[in-house]
Amino acid sequence: MNNIDNKLYGAVGILQDLSHFEPIIKELDTYKKLAHQLDAIFESCQDGLYLTDGDGYTLRVNTAYEKMIGFKREDLIGKHISWLEEKGLISESVTLQVLTSKTAVSRIQKLANQKEILVTGTPVKNEEENISLVVHHARDITYLKALEAEVEKARESNETFSRGISQFRFGSPVEAEFPLQSEAMKEIVRRIRRISLFPTFVLLQGETGVGKEVIASMIHHYSPRAKKTVH
Structure with a gap:
């Protein structure tokens, strides 16, 4: 391009061999x-993932951990x-x-929202054996603990029920001390069997010698608490 009359008198072409850039590309x-695949794996994990650097500063958080802790990344x-x-x-x-012990650490953490999570922190070391990353794997165990409590409650109820059935079927050596001649006495024993299964107070009244201690025994x-030791 001529700068004086703005007419085109020629052109210059520059050719460069880019073949050696192909491996780099x-x-x-x-x-x-690979980065896209790792991101997909990181986000699709149902458990919480939390990454910090070797100084303890947060680098990455996945969606599952956000939901656990109730905070955005x-x-x-x-x-x-x-x-x-x-x-x-x-x-x-x-x-x-983890940064102090330089080894993997597992703990149960309690969150501000009252959830409980099982967290395992694993150090990632570089060539100099210094910690460059700490990877946290967190699992919400709140539901599991609640389920465990329900199972224990059901187990105790089942034992109480089984104990009651056994008592009604086979009786007790204690009853040998108690005369069961009349229907009134038999009804008292039936009531004793029913109320003894529940954690409640029982008031025994009567004159001396009528058998209040036998009834208490x-x-x-x-009672389901009969075999438990009181400290």
Whole structure:
């Protein structure tokens, strides 16, 4: 292009061999695909994942952990793990324990929303054996603990019921001390068997010598607490 009369008198073409860049481009594409796959795995995990650097600063958080703790990742990324502990979001920092012990640590954490999670912190070391990452794997065990409590409650109820059935079927040596000649006395024993299964107070009234101690012994014998030691 002529700068004086703005007429085109010629052109210059520059050719460059880019073939030696092809391996670099392919490697870059490979890394991009790998990064995409790792992101997909990270986000699809049903358990919470939480990454910090070797100094305890938050790098990444997945969706599952966001739901567990009730905070968005934007509020957590860049924060030091001690910040979560100071704010009461977690009961204790597994990261700090990992950084101190330089080994994997597992703990049950209590969150601010009253959830309980089982957290395992695993250190990732570089070539110099220094911790470069701490990977946290968190699992919500709140439901499991509640289910365990229900199972224990059902087990105790079943034992109480079985004990009651056994008492009604086979009777008790204590009854040998109690005369069961009349229907009135038999009804008293039936009532004793029923009320002894429940944690309630029983008032025994009557004159001296009518058998209040025998009745008390029978109530205690039929009670689910009879074999428990009182400290």
